Amino acid sequence: MDRSVAALSGKPAGAVARYRSLTARRIGLIAAAVVLLAAVFVADILTGPAMLPVATVLDVLFGAEGADRTTVAIVHAIRLPMALMAMLVGIALGVSGALMQTILGNPLASPYTLGFSAGAGFGAAVAILTGLTLPLLPDLTTPLAAFVGAAMAAALVYGFSTIRGMSAEVMVLAGIATLFLFQSLLSMVQYLADPEVLQQIVFWLFGSMLKANATNVPIVAAITAVGILLVLPDLWRLTALRLGDQRAAAVGVDVTRLRVKVFALVAMLTAGAVAFVGTIGFVGLVAPHLARMLVGEDQRFLLPMSALAGALIMAGASILSKLISPGGVVPIGIVTAVIGVPFLFFLLLRGRRRYW
Amino acid sequence: MTLVVSDLIVSYGSAPVLERACFTAPRGRLTALIGPNGSGKSTLLKAVAGLLPAAGSVRVDETDLERARRRAEFSYMPQDTGAMVSLTILEVVLLGRLRALGWAIPAAEVSRAAALLDRLGLADLAHRTIDRVSGGQRQLAFLAQALFREPSVLLLDEPTAALDLRRQLTVLEAVRADAAARNVPAIAAMHDLTLAGHFADHIVCLGGRRVDVEGPPEYVLTRDRMRRIYEIDADVEVSPGGGVRVSPLRAL
Numbered sequence: 001m002d003r004s005v006a007a008l009s010g011k012p013a014g015a016v017a018r019y020r021s022l023t024a025r026r027i028g029l030i031a032a033a034v035v036l037l038a039a040v041f042v043a044d045i046l047t048g049p050a051m052l053p054v055a056t057v058l059d060v061l062f063g064a065e066g067a068d069r070t071t072v073a074i075v076h077a078i079r080l081p082m083a084l085m086a087m088l089v090g091i092a093l094g095v096s097g098a099l100m101q102t103i104l105g106n107p108l109a110s111p112y113t114l115g116f117s118a119g120a121g122f123g124a125a126v127a128i129l130t131g132l133t134l135p136l137l138p139d140l141t142t143p144l145a146a147f148v149g150a151a152m153a154a155a156l157v158y159g160f161s162t163i164r165g166m167s168a169e170v171m172v173l174a175g176i177a178t179l180f181l182f183q184s185l186l187s188m189v190q191y192l193a194d195p196e197v198l199q200q201i202v203f204w205l206f207g208s209m210l211k212a213n214a215t216n217v218p219i220v221a222a223i224t225a226v227g228i229l230l231v232l233p234d235l236w237r238l239t240a241l242r243l244g245d246q247r248a249a250a251v252g253v254d255v256t257r258l259r260v261k262v263f264a265l266v267a268m269l270t271a272g273a274v275a276f277v278g279t280i281g282f283v284g285l286v287a288p289h290l291a292r293m294l295v296g297e298d299q300r301f302l303l304p305m306s307a308l309a310g311a312l313i314m315a316g317a318s319i320l321s322k323l324i325s326p327g328g329v330v331p332i333g334i335v336t337a338v339i340g341v342p343f344l345f346f347l348l349l350r351g352r353r354r355y356w
Numbered sequence: 357m358t359l360v361v362s363d364l365i366v367s368y369g370s371a372p373v374l375e376r377a378c379f380t381a382p383r384g385r386l387t388a389l390i391g392p393n394g395s396g397k398s399t400l401l402k403a404v405a406g407l408l409p410a411a412g413s414v415r416v417d418e419t420d421l422e423r424a425r426r427r428a429e430f431s432y433m434p435q436d437t438g439a440m441v442s443l444t445i446l447e448v449v450l451l452g453r454l455r456a457l458g459w460a461i462p463a464a465e466v467s468r469a470a471a472l473l474d475r476l477g478l479a480d481l482a483h484r485t486i487d488r489v490s491g492g493q494r495q496l497a498f499l500a501q502a503l504f505r506e507p508s509v510l511l512l513d514e515p516t517a518a519l520d521l522r523r524q525l526t527v528l529e530a531v532r533a534d535a536a537a538r539n540v541p542a543i544a545a546m547h548d549l550t551l552a553g554h555f556a557d558h559i560v561c562l563g564g565r566r567v568d569v570e571g572p573p574e575y576v577l578t579r580d581r582m583r584r585i586y587e588i589d590a591d592v593e594v595s596p597g598g599g600v601r602v603s604p605l606r607a608l
Contacts, residue, residue: 019446242443251505
C-alpha cells in the first residue's frame with residue numbers, strides 16, 4: 001500500500017474523479033426519468049374516452065372548486081386509479097424483470113419466464129369457470145385465485161429446482177415446464193367453459209387497467225413496496241451475481257440463498273401485478289434492457305431505472321390504449337405486446353455496444 | 357503463525373477427490389500448490405476457501421475457522437471462467453469488498469481500488485467494461501478484486517494461466533508483496549514449475565488424491581518426484597542465486 005499512496009496524485013485520482021462523474025451521470029438520468037414519468041403520468045390522466053377538456057381535468061386533479069360531479073367522478077374513480085395502477089404494474093414488472101434476468105443470468109428472462117403469470121391465469125380462469133365467490137370479499141375472489149395460481153407455479157418450480165441445487169439452468173428448465181403445464185391447464189379450462197364464461201376468461205387474460213379501483217390500487221402498491229424494500233439489502237450481492245455463480249461465491253455471496261429469496265420476491269411482485277389487471281406482456285422483458293443501456297449493471301442504479309422504465313412504458317402504453325380507438329380503451333396488454341417487440345429489436349440493434 | 361489444513365476430505369458424490377490432505381502455508385509467504393491435471397488443486401483451494409463442503413479442519417493461528425467465516429475472510433480467485441457482463445473493471449474490483457459497500461461508496465475505497473489497478477498496470481482500463489478486455493486483463497482485474505478484499509488468506513487458482521511473461525512476473529510479485537506487507541499466507545495453484553521454483557517460498561505437491569510432500573522448492577522439486585508424480589523425465593537444477601529450474605524433457 002505504500003506505493004499506492006504516492007501514486008494517488010496521478011492516474012488513480014483521475015479514476016476516482018471519473019467514477020464520481022459516472023455516478024453523478026447515472027443519478028442524473030434517474031432524476032430525469034422521474035420528471036419524465038411525472039409528466040407522462042399527468043398526460044395519462046388527461047387522456048380518456050370521455051374527451052374531457054384538459055383545463056377541467058387539471059382543475060379537478062389539483063383540487064380546484066367548482067367542477068361538475070361527473071367530471072370529478074371520472075377523474076377520481078376511473079382515470080386516477082387506472083393511471084396509478086399502470087404505473088405500479090410497470091414498476092413491479094420492471095423490477096421483477098431486472099431481478100429475473102440477474103438471478104437466471106439470462107437476457108431473455110422476464111417475470112413470466114418461470115410460469116408465474118401462466119399460474120395466475122389458470123387460477124383466475126378456474127375461479128371464473130366455477131363461479132366461485134368468497135363470502136366476505138366477492139370482488140377479490142378472482143385476484144386471490146390468480147395469486148394462489150401464481151404461488152402454485154412458484155412452489156412447483158422451487159420444488160423441482162431444489163432437487164438439483166437451484167442452479168439458473170435447472171430453474172429455467174423447471175420454469176418452462178411449469179409454464180407449459182399451466183398454459184395447457186388454462187387451455188383445458190377455456191375448452192370446458194361456456195361461450196360467455198370463455199369471454200370473461202379471455203377478457204381477464206388481456207391485461208386491462210379498467211379493472212383498477214380504489215381498493216386494488218393500494219393493495220398492489222403495498223405488495224410492490226414490500227417486494228422492493230425486501231430486495232434493497234441485496235443490491236450489491238445481485239451485482240456480484242452478474243459475474244457468475246462461482247465469482248459471486250468467491251466474494252462471499254451465498255448464491256443459493258440469494259437466488260431463492262429473490263425468486264420468492266419476484267413471484268410475489270409478479271403475482272401482485274397480474275392478479276388484479278391480468279397478463280401484461282413485454283414490459284418486464286424490455287424495461288430492464290432499456291435501464292441497463294442507460295445506467296449499466298450496478299444494481300443500485302439498474303433496479304430504480306428498471307422500475308422507472310417499466311412505469312414509463314406502462315404509462316405510455318396506457319395513453320396509447322386510449323387513443324387507438326376513440327371512445328374506447330384497448331386492453332393495455334395488447335398495446336404493450338405490440339409496441340414491446342419492435343422496441344426490443346430497436347434496443348438490441350442500436351449502437352455498437354453490447355448491453356448484455 | 358501459519359495456515360494449517362488437517363485431514364481435509366472432499367468428495368464429489370461418492371468419488372473421493374481428496375483423502376486426508378494435510379499441509380501448512382506460512383504467513384507472509386507465497387505457497388505454490390502443484391500437481392498434475394485432476395490432482396485436486398482447484399478442489400483443495402475451494403474447500404479451504406469454504407466454497408465446498410469438506411471434512412477436516414482449517415486453522416489460522418491455532419483458531420479453527422468455520423466454513424462461513426472462511427468464506428467471509430478469505431479471498432479465492434477462480435480460474436478464468438469469463439465474465440461477460442458490462443460492469444467496469446473498477447466496479448468489479450469494488451465488489452471485492454461486498455460487505456463494506458452501502459448506498460454510497462466512500463471515496464477512500466474508490467481510490468484504494470484505483471491505486472491497486474494502477475499497481476497491476478490496469479489504470480487505463482479502470483472504466484472499460486470487463487466484457488471488452490482480453491482474457492489476461494480480465495485475470496488481472498479479478499486478481500485486483502481478490503487483493504482488494506484484504507483477505508486473511510489469499511487463495512489463487514492458476515493466477516498466471518492467461519498471462520504473458522511480463523504479467524506473470526507482475527502478478528507473482530504483487531501477490532508476494534501483498535502477502536509480505538499484510539503478513540498473511542498466500543497459496544497459488546501453479547502449472548509452471550520453474551515459476552513456482554522461483555517465486556514460491558514453500559511448495560505443496562498433490563498426487564494420488566493426497567498431499568505427496570511439502571517443503572521448500574529445492575526439497576520438493578526433484579527429478580524423482582517429476583518421474584513419480586508428473587510422469588516425465590526432467591532436468592532439475594537449483595540456481596546459484598536461489599530458485600529451482602525444471603526443464604521437462606519427455607513424457608514417460
